[in-house]
Amino acid sequence: MDMKWFDEMEARIPKGGVRTRFAPSPTGYMHVGNLRTALYTWLIARRSGGAFLLRIEDTDQERLVEDAAGIIYSTLRKCGLDWDEGPDIGGPVGPYIQTQRRDLYGKYAQLLMEKGHAYRCFCGKARLEALHGEDGLGGYDGHCRDLPQAEIEEKLAAGVPYVIRQRIPRSGQTTFSDAVFGDITVDNATLDDQVLIKSDGLPTYNFANVIDDHLMGITHVVRGSEYLSSSPKYNLLYQAFGWQVPTYIHCSPVMRDQHNKMSKRHGDPSYEDLLAKGFLSEAVVNYVALLGWSPRGEYAEREFFTLRELSEIFDTGGISKSPAIFDLEKLKYFNANYLRALSPADFFAGARPYLEQAIQNPAVDLSLVAPLVQPRCDTWMDIAPQVDFFNALPAYSNELYCHKKMKTNEENSRQALEQVLPVLEALPQWSYDSLHEALLGLAQQLGLKNGRILWPVRTALSGKAVTPGGAVELCHILGREESLRRIRQGIAQLG
């Protein structure tokens, strides 16, 4: 075997710093668990000034989705997770798309066979099925582990299809370390001689992963805890090649409830879905970071972090071992806070499409509505239902005028409106301040609590029990003509 080629491959591997990778399958959308994995992976690289790379694992042709890679790129960009090497920008250890690395794996499998750590298995699918029985459980029995050389030659000559399996020691133990779970030791006897190269010549995921991670110089592997059981086999592979084992960071899944992972099947939202539901990317990222990780030390009490802050304090020691249930309520809390923290201009810019959709009345100045709604939204979607009355006064019941605490009823509400009407009609200037002065002045003048006047006015203007802003704000925004019209209508309706 020509070792020169292998040496050249080794020579390409960057040495020294931390290198992490996010290696998604292009299935067309980014679920929350994936996003969290990407985030942690990115944070580990940035925390240590290392490199973060992107590798597309597209070996499963059946699951390929049109432009799925594009969705991955755009999601990562929107989240602020920039990569240093990847399919689109290249890098020293490319290609970064697995199907373009196809011919690599066979060579390494060959090398492994020569070292005695792998062997050809000619057992057909039929034999394996019989072996596994009805429950489908149980590993490979090692039937082809020690086939005589002559028999192997014979089968090869006859063109019998084969796979290449990893030769795992029958005795002894293997220990691997995980940054989250610590040291885990298993008996080698419980490990299966897993397939490395399939009969079609393509590598299995487990094999391709080890090869690619090594050849790309990956130092920290972040992945789901479902790979915990196969990690000993990975270690054995690294050992067989004489390669350095990366640091493992296994993360428990993000769950939708006690029993199920988040999944598209169950209708759980993906990152894109959350944005479409009116969430801010920053809020999602902040929340997701805390789902399965918590800061220690001086930051232990904090919950709100920018990406940059996270990249300065993230430590794998804070990653939780147990699964976390995704809580939309808490995400809303984060989002509400992010919305409130926006500058008025930024909020208006973001809210504008939602306001325009809800309010077609050109007389209404949307920039005046935005600040009213800013402290009252969990997501952008909360805007429309709050402001629809600016568009047109809804039909409402006179019972809305009755409020125990305000001490209002239909009778005194009508009186209040009748007293308000001439005051507003005579108002020379229709500004917030003048309205405020006029309305509260009237209450004072009549010796009434503010609410006795303001509650009926707010009700007449909106026809709703709950509105963003009170009587003064609504008058101001609706304008003189429309405000007076609605108050007159209120009087008529109460009469």
Added chain:
RNA sequence: GGCCCGGUGGUCAAGCGGCUAAGACACCGCCCUUUCACGGCGGUAACACGGGUUCGAUUCCCGUCCGGGUCACCA
């Protein structure tokens, strides 16, 4: 079923032999207030269970129970 991992309030979680067991969301109450929100204050609520080890266990060990993962020529 074998093997691996996990188990603090409804949820996220701090804790890493000694604490009245943090904090946040949600929920409830009060205050503020021109409604609702925001804000402020307060409240309900947890160490799965049983054995050890120890002067002392949420914390260490064992067992039970419960949950998750894995046992593919899928990733």
